[in-house]
Structure formats: C-alpha cells, structure tokens
Amino acid sequence: MSKSILAENLVKTYRDGQVKALDGLTLDVEEGTVLSILGPNGAGKTTTVRVLATLLTPDSGHASVAGIDVVKNPKKVREIIGLSGQYAAVDETLTGWDNLVMFGRLYHLSAAAAKVRATELLEQFGLTDAAKRPIKTYSGGMRRRLDLAAALIVRPKVLFLDEPTTGLDPRGRLDMWAVIEGLVKDGVTLLLTTQYLEEADQLADDIVVVDRGKVIARGSSDALKQQVGGERIELVVAEADISGAREIMERVTKSSAHLDAGLRKLSAPVNNGSAALMDVIREFDAKGIHPLDIAMKRPSLDDVFLSLTGHVAEVEEETPSKKKGGRK
Amino acid sequence: MKSLALRPITDALIITKRQLQQLTRVPEVLIFNTIQPVMFVLLFRYVFGGLGAGIPGGYVQLLMPGIFVQTVTFTLAATAQGLAEDMQKGLIDRFRSLPMARSAFVIGRTLGDGLLNIVVLVVMGITGYLVGWRPTSGVAHILFGFLMLLFFGYALSWAGVFAGLMGKDARVVANISFLFTFPLTFLSNAFASTTTMPKPLQYFAEWNPVSTMVAAIRQLFGFHNKFGVTAHSFPSSHPIPMSFIYMVLLMAVFMPLSVRKYKNASKK
Numbered sequence: 001m002s003k004s005i006l007a008e009n010l011v012k013t014y015r016d017g018q019v020k021a022l023d024g025l026t027l028d029v030e031e032g033t034v035l036s037i038l039g040p041n042g043a044g045k046t047t048t049v050r051v052l053a054t055l056l057t058p059d060s061g062h063a064s065v066a067g068i069d070v071v072k073n074p075k076k077v078r079e080i081i082g083l084s085g086q087y088a089a090v091d092e093t094l095t096g097w098d099n100l101v102m103f104g105r106l107y108h109l110s111a112a113a114a115k116v117r118a119t120e121l122l123e124q125f126g127l128t129d130a131a132k133r134p135i136k137t138y139s140g141g142m143r144r145r146l147d148l149a150a151a152l153i154v155r156p157k158v159l160f161l162d163e164p165t166t167g168l169d170p171r172g173r174l175d176m177w178a179v180i181e182g183l184v185k186d187g188v189t190l191l192l193t194t195q196y197l198e199e200a201d202q203l204a205d206d207i208v209v210v211d212r213g214k215v216i217a218r219g220s221s222d223a224l225k226q227q228v229g230g231e232r233i234e235l236v237v238a239e240a241d242i243s244g245a246r247e248i249m250e251r252v253t254k255s256s257a258h259l260d261a262g263l264r265k266l267s268a269p270v271n272n273g274s275a276a277l278m279d280v281i282r283e284f285d286a287k288g289i290h291p292l293d294i295a296m297k298r299p300s301l302d303d304v305f306l307s308l309t310g311h312v313a314e315v316e317e318e319t320p321s322k323k324k325g326g327r328k
Numbered sequence: 329m330k331s332l333a334l335r336p337i338t339d340a341l342i343i344t345k346r347q348l349q350q351l352t353r354v355p356e357v358l359i360f361n362t363i364q365p366v367m368f369v370l371l372f373r374y375v376f377g378g379l380g381a382g383i384p385g386g387y388v389q390l391l392m393p394g395i396f397v398q399t400v401t402f403t404l405a406a407t408a409q410g411l412a413e414d415m416q417k418g419l420i421d422r423f424r425s426l427p428m429a430r431s432a433f434v435i436g437r438t439l440g441d442g443l444l445n446i447v448v449l450v451v452m453g454i455t456g457y458l459v460g461w462r463p464t465s466g467v468a469h470i471l472f473g474f475l476m477l478l479f480f481g482y483a484l485s486w487a488g489v490f491a492g493l494m495g496k497d498a499r500v501v502a503n504i505s506f507l508f509t510f511p512l513t514f515l516s517n518a519f520a521s522t523t524t525m526p527k528p529l530q531y532f533a534e535w536n537p538v539s540t541m542v543a544a545i546r547q548l549f550g551f552h553n554k555f556g557v558t559a560h561s562f563p564s565s566h567p568i569p570m571s572f573i574y575m576v577l578l579m580a581v582f583m584p585l586s587v588r589k590y591k592n593a594s595k596k
Contacts, residue, residue, distance in 0.1 A: 055421055055424055079427040083421075083422070083425040089418035089422055090419070091350070093350045093354050094349055098346075102346055103426065105338075105342045107426060108335065108427070150422070
C-alpha cells in the first residue's frame with residue numbers, strides 16, 4: 001500500500017517564533033485508510049491540516065499528498081483534495097444549491113455538470129428539501145453536511161476533515177458519523193482531526209495523538225489502550241482525604257495516580273484487577289477513608305489521552321506565554 | 329472544458345456572480361447602498377443650496393461631482409468589509425483550497441463592487457437631475473466622466489481588498505475604513521471651497537486625490553474649478569491627467585500587494 005498523505009518534520013511558528021504551532025510533526029496515512037489526529041485545542045491539529053491542504057506554508061519540513069509536494073505544487077494538490085471543517089466555510093447568504101453550483105464551477109465543471117453534481121450531493125446528504133433556502137436558515141448539522149458536500153464535489157481521493165462535529169448536538173454528530181463512514185466505505189483516504197476520543201475510536205483505523213505540535217503517540221485505538229495498561233481503579237473522595245487516598249492507591253497499584261482536582265477523582269492503572277481493588281478498600285477502611293464512589297474501569301481513549309498529555313497540560317499552566325492552554 | 333488561458337477570467341466572473349446573487353438574497357444591501365448617497369444628494373442640495381449664489385446653475389452643479397466622487401470613494405470601505413467578512417467566516421480558506429487562480433477571487437470581488445457602483449451612480453444621476461443638476465458639456469464628456477468615476481472606485485477597491493485582508497474582525501475593518509474615507513472626502517474641494525480652510529488643510533486638500541477627481545469630474549461636466557493653496561499647482565490645473573496618475577499609482581501598489589496578501593491569507 002502506498003502513502004496517500006505524508007508529513008515529515010513539519011515546523012510552523014507564528015508571531016516571529018513566539019508560538020510554535022508545529023514542532024517537527026511527522027505522520028503518514030496509507031491509501032484508503034482513516035487517520036485521526038487527536039489532541040487538545042492549540043495542539044497543532046488545524047495547522048497540520050492547513051499545511052497539508054496548501055493553505056499554509058510550513059517553515060521547514062516536507063509534506064505531500066498522493067505523492068505531490070504541497071509546497072512545490074500546491075495547485076495540483078488542490079485539484080485532488082477536499083477540505084471541510086471548522087474553518088473552511090460556505091456562503092451563508094446563498095442557498096445550498098447556489099453554493100454547490102458555484103464551488104462546482106470553481107472546480108472547473110461545466111455549468112451543466114455542476115448542476116447535476118449539486119443535485120446528487122444534496123440528495124446524498126438529505127438536503128434536497130433545503131436546497132433553495134439560504135444557509136443561514138440551516139441547523140448546525142445541515143450546515144456541516146453542506147460544507148462536507150462542497151468538499152466532495154470532484155470526488156476527491158484525499159479528504160481532510162477538521163473537527164467535523166465540533167459544536168454539533170449528539171444527533172447531528174451521529175448523522176455526521178454515518179455520512180463519514182459511508183465515504184470511507186467508498187475508499188476515500190481520510191485525515192480527520194478531533195478533540196473527541198469517541199469520534200477517533202469510532203471512525204479511524206489509526207490514531208495519532210498530538211500535543212504542542214508533535215506526535216506523542218500513534219497506533220490503533222486498541223494499541224493505544226494497551227499502552228495505558230489494562231484496567232484502572234477510579235475513585236472519588238472528600239477533599240480532606242485526597243492525599244491519604246492517593247498515597248494508598250499509589251502504594252497498592254505501584255503506579256502513579258492521576259488526580260482530577262475539580263472532580264476530586266483519582267485514577268490509577270492496575271495489573272491485578274479486583275485483587276488490587278480489594279486491597280485499596282481494605283486500606284481505606286483501616287485509615288477511615290470513605291470513598292464517595294469507587295469503580296474498576298476498562299481503559300478508554302480518554303485514559304490514553306490523559307496518561308499521554310496529563311502532565312504536559314500542567315506544565316502549560318505554568319507558562320501562560322505559550323497562549324492557548326492545554327486541555328479545555 | 330474551458331481553455332486554460334481563460335480560467336482565471338471565468339473564475340473571477342463566478343466570484344462576481346456570487347456577489348450579485350448575494351444582492352438578490354439580501355436586497356437590503358443594494359437598497360442601503362443606494363439610499364445613502366441619494367440622501368446625501370438631497371440633504372446637501374437643500375441644506376447648503378444657498379451657498380451657491382454666483383455659481384452658474386447653483387450649488388448643485390458643484391455638489392453633484394463632489395457626491396459622485398465621495399460615493400465611489402466609499403467603495404474602499406465596502407470592499408474591505410466584504411473581504412473581512414469572508415475572511416472571518418472562513419470562506420477565503422475555502423476559496424484558497426480550490427484549484428482556482430489566486431488572483432481570480434480578488435479580481436472577481438473588485439469587479440462586483442464596480443458593478444454595484446454603476447447602479448448607484450445611475451440612481452444618483454437621476455436624483456441629481458430631478459433636483460436641478462444639469463451638466464453643460466456634451467454626452468461624450470459626461471460618459472467619460474462616469475467611466476472615470478467607476479475606474480476611481482475600482483482602483484480604491486484594491487486598497488479595500490488589502491485593508492480587508494489585514495483585519496481580523498469585519499466590524500473593526502468596516503469602522504476603520506469608514507474613519508479613513510469619510511474625512512478624506514471632506515478634506516477636499518468636494519463640498520466647499522478649499523480657500524477658506526486653514527493653510528495646512530489647504531495643502532492636504534490640494535494633494536488629496538479626491539480633490540483632483542472632483543475637479544476632473546467638474547471639468548468633464550462643464551464646470552471649471554480651481555482648488556488648493558495655489559490654483560496653479562499641477563493637480564489643480566491638470567486634474568484629469570493627475571487623477572489618472574493617482575489611479576494608476578493606487579493599482580500599481582495595491583494590486584500586487586493584495587494578491588500577495590490573499591495568497592498568504594490565513595485566518596489563524
């Protein structure tokens with residue numbers, strides 16, 4: 001299989017080097033597969049997409065789409081990609097139909113072909129009834145679907161979706177997932193950015209976790225979960241018990257516990273499952289600590305994310321000059 | 329399949345068409361764009377009409393070229409605001425991700441604003457006629473005058489593209505470009521003689537392209553008009569060639585700057 005998307009050591013700084021959006025980012029996507037870039041706000045997800053979609057020139061590094069260099073031959077790249085997401089938009093004053101015909105013409109379809117394609121896409125995305133209405137009157141989900149339709153006019157082999165479901169309600173998100181899954185079945189190569197672990201889990205073959213402009217982990221969702229270990233103990237305690245509970249947890253599990261201070265939630269990976277849980281409860285009882293909630297958890301991608309970026313987010317708080325904080 | 333050479337032009341025309349479609353969806357834009365200059369014509373005609381004692385044909389002969397030039401000068405602000413809105417909404421990103429010529433979008437946009445000016449100038453001309461404006465030169469001169477007005481608006485539109493792509497917030501861009509163009513049109517000979525202004529303003533008015541354009545249009549409509557500190561300065565005595573120099577300069581500077589800016593435009 002050949003690499004459809006390739007990025008090597010991409011570096012991009014803003015404001016005269018003050019903000020490092022990409023810091024040697026490297027990734028590749030095999031033809032016909034889905035790669036999800038997962039990361040918090042400001043991690044460099046959008047910047048990566050913008051570089052690959054030729055909207056932004058990297059300071060250094062190399063990137064190509066379908067073997068075509070995005071810096072040396074951007075126009076060729078634009079002919080074969082589709083881009084949709086939080087930034088690439090449609091004209092809100094025009095109708096869905098007007099937008100699709102216009103974009104079709106700009107992809108150099110003939111007037112007739114652009115109309116045929118607009119009709120097809122509106123049908124495919126369930127927007128036929130709304131075709132003659134201005135986009136302003138669309139719901140968030142409809143707008144995103146039209147935006148995606150606009151990216152699919154020339155049936156691109158490579159598709160970039162930048163946070164395609166950010167801001168959508170659960171229903172809109174499920175609809176969007178169904179649409180995206182349909183595209184993937186048709187064999188499109190997809191690079192998808194998301195803040196939602198669930199989304200990456202659902203849609204992607206492979207996931208890269210980015211933070212501060214670098215890839216910090218890569219693998220299938222299962223492999224990444226493996227990386228965090230098996231099960232975890234999660235518990236919620238009263239404010240006063242946090243340090244005592246943490247000490248016990250770390251001793252029993254022989255690993256470091258993560259604290260979510262706001263929720264007073266402690267979690268730590270364990271190898272010996274229920275036995276460890278029993279030990280923890282016994283020791284809590286001896287110390288007079290009464291957890292408000294306690295549970296064994298199978299690892300989720302959230303845990304992966306936390307174990308990979310948890311400490312990074314904390315460091316970021318100490319250096320506010322880095323703009324945009326870590327996790328939201 | 330279109331031939332390769334024609335693509336930038338057809339692409340630009342598609343962008344122009346988009347702007348005209350917008351007007352059919354939101355006709356308020358066109359209505360407001362027309363009502364404002366018509367209102368200026370009526371207000372100035374009847375508020376300052378008395379100042380025209382001694383002017384053949386009255387103040388309205390002096391006023392109409394001034395208001396025509398003022399109106400096309402505002403094209404700068406209109407273009408800037410349109411571009412800034414497209415930028416803010418991410419539409420520029422969309423267009424930049426399409427396989428179209430980089431210059432096509434900006435050319436199409438400026439062309440659209442130019443077409444809008446035709447409508448506005450026609451409505452203003454009719455209004456002017458109804459309140460007593462009578463150009464005394466021939467049809468050829470009058471048409472040439474209107475072409476100059478359109479061209480001046482078009483040249484300023486390019487400065488508007490640049491301004492629009494600079495800003496982050498469309499409302500800020502609109503306000504700033506208005507704050508820039510409004511005084512520019514008043515610190516000129518458009519509505520009053522420059523000779524009563526303080527000396528520094530007279531110098532400014534003398535070299536203000538708006539003054540030169542107003543004098544050129546007045547001359548083309550059959551009304552000679554001297555302005556500035558010395559009536560013998562080059563802009564004052566040769567307003568028509570001087571106006572063209574200004575227009576060519578504007579475009580020579582802002583066309584390449586704007587296309588470059590568009591190429592590197594980045595919302596984030």
